[in-house]
Amino acid sequence: MMNVAEVLHMNGGNGHTSYAKNSLLQRNVIHMTKPITQQAMTSLYTSLDNPKTISIADLGCSSGPNTFLAISNLVKAVDDHRKKLRRPHSPEFQIYLNDLPTNDFNTIFQSLPKHEEDLRREIGEGCRLCYFNGVPGSFYGRLFPTNSLHFVHSSNSLNWLSQVPKGIKENKGNIICVATASPPNVIKAYYDQFESDFSTFIKCRSKELVNGGRMVLTMQGIKSENTTFYIWELLALSINDLVLEGLVEEEKLNSFNFPLYLPTLAEIKFLVEKDGSFTIDRLEASQIHWTGIGIDDNDDNTTISDEDINGAGNNVAMFIRAGLEPVLVSHFGEGIIDELFHRYSKKIAHSMSTYPEKAKFTSVTVSMTKI
Numbered sequence: 001m002m003n004v005a006e007v008l009h010m011n012g013g014n015g016h017t018s019y020a021k022n023s024l025l026q027r028n029v030i031h032m033t034k035p036i037t038q039q040a041m042t043s044l045y046t047s048l049d050n051p052k053t054i055s056i057a058d059l060g061c062s063s064g065p066n067t068f069l070a071i072s073n074l075v076k077a078v079d080d081h082r083k084k085l086r087r088p089h090s091p092e093f094q095i096y097l098n099d100l101p102t103n104d105f106n107t108i109f110q111s112l113p114k115h116e117e118d119l120r121r122e123i124g125e126g127c128r129l130c131y132f133n134g135v136p137g138s139f140y141g142r143l144f145p146t147n148s149l150h151f152v153h154s155s156n157s158l159n160w161l162s163q164v165p166k167g168i169k170e171n172k173g174n175i176i177c178v179a180t181a182s183p184p185n186v187i188k189a190y191y192d193q194f195e196s197d198f199s200t201f202i203k204c205r206s207k208e209l210v211n212g213g214r215m216v217l218t219m220q221g222i223k224s225e226n227t228t229f230y231i232w233e234l235l236a237l238s239i240n241d242l243v244l245e246g247l248v249e250e251e252k253l254n255s256f257n258f259p260l261y262l263p264t265l266a267e268i269k270f271l272v273e274k275d276g277s278f279t280i281d282r283l284e285a286s287q288i289h290w291t292g293i294g295i296d297d298n299d300d301n302t303t304i305s306d307e308d309i310n311g312a313g314n315n316v317a318m319f320i321r322a323g324l325e326p327v328l329v330s331h332f333g334e335g336i337i338d339e340l341f342h343r344y345s346k347k348i349a350h351s352m353s354t355y356p357e358k359a360k361f362t363s364v365t366v367s368m369t370k371i
Contacts, residue, residue, distance in 0.1 A: 027066050030073070030218075040281065040367045041151060044212070048150070053094060055096070058097055060154050063108050071095055096143075100137070138162065140200050140204075142207065158198065163193065163259055213370045218364070220262050229262060242340060252331065290348065313347075
C-alpha cells in the first residue's frame with residue numbers, strides 16, 4: 001500500500017521538470033479565483049474592526065512562485081481596503097505555509113527575501129511585516145492551536161486523498177476512478193475516502209479558525225457524476241502501451257492507483273452543510289484549458305494551431321509530470337518516466353487536435369465563514 005505522506009509531493013528545485021517551472025495552470029487558477037479570495041479577505045478584515053494581527057494559513061502550498069502568489073493577493077486585498085477606510089497602518093500578518101514533510105520547503109525559504117522585498121515595494125507606505133512559518137504535516141489532521149487562525153486558503157491540493165481507497169482491486173488498467181471504465185464499487189470507494197478526508201479537513205479547520213474566520217478552497221473537480229477524467233485516462237493508456245510492449249509488468253499497472261478524487265459542486269455543498277460548522281458564501285465552478293488558458297463560458301473550444309499543438313502537448317505533459325512523477329517513480333521506478341511522458345505528450349497533443357472540447361479542466365471553489 002502506498003504511503004502517501006512519503007511519496008506525495010511536487011518535483012522540487014528549479015529544474016526543467018520541477019513544479020516551479022511547470023505550474024502555469026495552477027498559477028492561472030489562482031488568478032481566476034482571485035475575486036473570490038479578495039472578497040472573503042475584505043469581508044474578514046472589515047468584521048475584525050482594525051485588527052493588529054491577521055493569521056493566514058495556506059494549506060498544500062507546494063514550492064515555487066505560486067507559493068507566494070495567493071498570500072500576496074490576500075495581503076494586498078487587506079491593504080487596499082485599509083486605504084479605503086483611511087486607516088494609517090496595515091495589520092501585521094502571521095503567515096503559515098503548510099505541506100507534507102517531503103515538500104521542498106528549502107526552495108520556498110530561499111526565495112522569501114525577494115518576495116518580501118517585492119511585497120513591500122508594491123504596498124508602499126503603511127506596509128507592516130509578514131512573519132512566515134513553515135508547517136510540515138498533513139492537513140487531514142490538526143495543524144494549529146484552537147481559535148488561532150483568521151483565514152485558510154488552499155488551491156489545487158484537496159484532490160489528493162490521505163490514502164488510496166481500500167477495496168479497489170477490480171480497478172485494473174485504470175489509475176483513478178474513471179466513470180467510463182471503473183466498476184461502481186470502485187467509484188463508491190473513492191467517494192467514501194474523499195468524504196472521510198474532506199469531512200476531517202473541515203472539522204480540523206473549524207477548531208483552528210476563530211468565529212467568523214474565512215476559508216476559501218479550490219480544487220480540480222467535475223461538472224457531474226458521469227463526467228470522465230479524460231486527461232487521466234490518457235495517462236493510463238500511455239502506461240498500458242508500455243505494458244503491451246513489455247516495458248512494464250501488467251501486474252504493476254493493475255496494482256497502481258492514484259490517491260486522487262475530483263468532486264462535484266453538489267458533493268462539496270453536501271459535505272460542508274453536513275458538518276454544520278460553516279456557512280457557504282460562494283460556491284462556483286470555472287474552466288481552464290489544459291494549457292492554462294482561461295475558457296469563457298460561451299466558448300467551449302480553445303484553438304491551437306497545428307504548428308503549436310506538439311509543443312502544447314509537451315507543456316501539458318510536463319505540468320502533469322511535475323506533480324505526479326514522485327508517485328509514479330515510487331511504484332514503477334525511474335526507468336520508464338521519460339518514455340512514458342514522451343508518449344503521454346503525443347496523446348495529449350492528438351486529443352487537443354481531435355477532441356478540443358475535452359481539453360479542459362474544471363475548478364471548483366467554495367468560500368465559507370465559520371459560524
